[in-house]
Amino acid sequence: MDAEQRTELLKRYMDGHRVVLDALEGITTAELDRRPAPDEWTAREIVHHLADSEMTSAIRLRKLLAEDNPVIEGYDEAEFARRFTFDRPLEASLDALAATRATSAEIVERIGEADWRRTGRHSESGPYGVETWLEIYANHAHDHADQIRRARGAVETS
Numbered sequence: 001m002d003a004e005q006r007t008e009l010l011k012r013y014m015d016g017h018r019v020v021l022d023a024l025e026g027i028t029t030a031e032l033d034r035r036p037a038p039d040e041w042t043a044r045e046i047v048h049h050l051a052d053s054e055m056t057s058a059i060r061l062r063k064l065l066a067e068d069n070p071v072i073e074g075y076d077e078a079e080f081a082r083r084f085t086f087d088r089p090l091e092a093s094l095d096a097l098a099a100t101r102a103t104s105a106e107i108v109e110r111i112g113e114a115d116w117r118r119t120g121r122h123s124e125s126g127p128y129g130v131e132t133w134l135e136i137y138a139n140h141a142h143d144h145a146d147q148i149r150r151a152r153g154a155v156e157t158s
Contacts, residue, residue, distance in 0.1 A: 001131050006116070009138040014105050016141025017098045020050060023145035023152075024090070031152040032090075041081055043148045048085040049077060050144055051093035054100040057137050061104055064118050064130050065111065074124035097141070108134065 024043065032044045041049065056075060063070040111130070119129035 001116075001135075006131070006134065009134050010105065010108055012138040012142065013108075013134065014101065016138075016145075017094070017101055019145040020047070020097065020141050020148070021094070023148040027152060034151055036151045040151065041147070042085075043151045044088070044090065045081045045085045046144050046148050046151070047090045047097075048088060048093045049081050050141060051096040051100075052080050052084070053077070053140065054097050054137075057133065057140075058100045058104050060128075061107065061130070061133055064120055064128075064133060065107070065115055067120070070120035072120050072122040072128045074122065101141075104137075 024047070027043060033042050035042050060072050063072065108130075116130050119127060122128035
């Protein structure tokens with residue numbers, strides 16, 4: 001990956017919070033808690049997942065940059081969504097998403113070429129580096145914003 005590609009991915013990463021807010025614009029309580037299918041998440045669960053994932057991603061980035069060959073631990077995203085969402089308000093999770101992205105972006109904007117080549121090993125998926133981290137999280141919020149839009153328009157199944 002070259003510097004131009006990284007710059008574009010970083011811009012996309014930094015835009016993630018905005019696209020989630022756009023997807024939630026005018027959302028009703030019914031839309032927020034609509035489950036599009038029995039095995040799919042509600043918009044509320046997606047927002048809380050984004051906060052959980054973002055806080056996890058911040059530690060992953062820091063481990064990659066500060067430790068030699070770190071183990072990047074996976075976690076049970078579905079269990080987190082099941083246990084920690086229920087009827088919680090969105091504001092704190094949206095704030096966590098914004099703040100975590102801002103602080104991680106500040107770090108990524110300042111790292112050197114050698115830092116981009118740093119790698120570790122993900123406990124579930126194998127080799128995992130700083131560039132991998134950026135590729136994953138540049139798209140993560142955008143993908144979930146699309147999922148929120150789909151969940152809002154779904155026919156209620158419960």
